[in-house]
Amino acid sequence: GENVEQHPSTLSVQEGDSAVIKCTYSDSASNYFPWYKQELGKRPQLIIDIRSNVGEKKDQRIAVTLNKTAKHFSLHITETQPEDSAVYFCAASMDTDKLIFGTGTRLQVFP
Amino acid sequence: NAGVTQTPKFRILKIGQSMTLQCTQDMNHNYMYWYRQDPGMGLKLIYYSVGAGITDKGEVPNGYNVSRSTTEDFPLRLELAAPSQTSVYFCASSYGPARYEQYFGPGTRLTVT
Numbered sequence: 001g002e003n004v005e006q007h008p009s010t011l012s013v014q015e016g017d018s019a020v021i022k023c024t025y026s027d028s029a030s031n032y033f034p035w036y037k038q039e040l041g042k043r044p045q046l047i048i049d050i051r052s053n054v055g056e057k058k059d060q061r062i063a064v065t066l067n068k069t070a071k072h073f074s075l076h077i078t079e080t081q082p083e084d085s086a087v088y089f090c091a092a093s094m095d096t097d098k099l100i101f102g103t104g105t106r107l108q109v110f111p
Numbered sequence: 112n113a114g115v116t117q118t119p120k121f122r123i124l125k126i127g128q129s130m131t132l133q134c135t136q137d138m139n140h141n142y143m144y145w146y147r148q149d150p151g152m153g154l155k156l157i158y159y160s161v162g163a164g165i166t167d168k169g170e171v172p173n174g175y176n177v178s179r180s181t182t183e184d185f186p187l188r189l190e191l192a193a194p195s196q197t198s199v200y201f202c203a204s205s206y207g208p209a210r211y212e213q214y215f216g217p218g219t220r221l222t223v224t
Contacts, residue, residue: 009151032210043201043215044154051210089153093209097142097161098169103153 002027004092006102013080014110021105023090024072030092033073034099035064038087047088048075080109112137115216117202123222124192132187132219134202142205143185144213145169145177147198154201160185161208192223 003026013019023033034049050057050064050073057064061080066073077084087106091099115136124130136143145157156169160179174196176188185204189196199220203213 006153034212043217045215046212049210049212097159097167097208098156099209099213100156100170101146101154103151 002030002092002094002100004090004100004102006090006105008105009103010106010108012108012110015080015082017080019077019080019084019107019109021075021088021090021107022072023074023092023102024070025092025100026071027092027094028068028071029094030071032093033064033066034091034093035062035075036089036091036101038089038104040086044089077107080107082109082111085109114138115202115204115214117200117216117219119219120217121220123224124189126192126194126223128192129188129190130192130221132189132200132202132221134185134187134216135183136185136202136204136214136216137183138204138206138214139182140204140206140214141182142207142211143179144203144205145175145185145187146201146203147171147196148201148218149198157187157200189221194223197221197223 031052036044038044063076090102118133144159146154158177202216205211205213
């Protein structure tokens, strides 16, 4: 079945710097890749997603890139702010009923 | 809309006890999911349902059971609780299959001692 690896497990950046989180998936049939953000003690929420027919998608300060050949996708956060501090999860799906999640990245943004 | 609600928020069980985690959504979503979240391990799918009367196993179904008698409710049953079931449990729902946004409930923190 599908397996999703996520790196790094923790990431600390200075406010205003950029942050990049990378995920690798195993099944080339995967075609949908969402990113969820979970603030401390809160529920996960979708922040951005990308489908396999698109190489990049942006939404204000966040962007996701997809490299189908290498089977990896990345979340980019520019001009980080303290409220970006959270755990970020990537996921992958093969157009089925299920999402397979990565293990999460704890991002800390220091003022 | 309340979205996805879960009860209880916290629970401590003794080994061998049983309990049901409740999940309700008011968005008329067909798809519902149960995940467990262990530290450093991400979200693991326990069971899911694509509609009333239809359920299927996820990645880690052992020790759990589900039912889906209505569109709104998707309870998760733990039989003979074990320490390995200590975790945070999230219920989620979506309008359609995996490529649709999943809306999560607030979670239930369960400790088995």
